[in-house]
Amino acid sequence: MRSTEEIVEALRDALAGVGAVLPSLGVDPVTGASKEPFALVDLGRCNVRTAEQLTDVLRSLPVRETLRARVRQVNRKPKSR
Numbered sequence: 001m002r003s004t005e006e007i008v009e010a011l012r013d014a015l016a017g018v019g020a021v022l023p024s025l026g027v028d029p030v031t032g033a034s035k036e037p038f039a040l041v042d043l044g045r046c047n048v049r050t051a052e053q054l055t056d057v058l059r060s061l062p063v064r065e066t067l068r069a070r071v072r073q074v075n076r077k078p079k080s081r
Helices: 004-017 048-060 065-076
Strands: none
Touching: none
8 A cells, every 4th residue: 555645746746747736735744643544635725727727637537437436435434433
């Protein structure tokens, strides 16, 4: 399993590959320091042009209903403690 830092770097590279830069992209410092197995990724802030570019890229991707249904299913599961 990749670390949160590795995933953030992969996301940064993927965004750069389509010309989008999120200057504040990083690991959330609060959850990164906790004992939770997965820290949150802080997508940070960006200018309107970058937000527009990112929106265009996301909208250009094919919609996969299977993935959408799976995300809905996972989001409905109660969190175990």
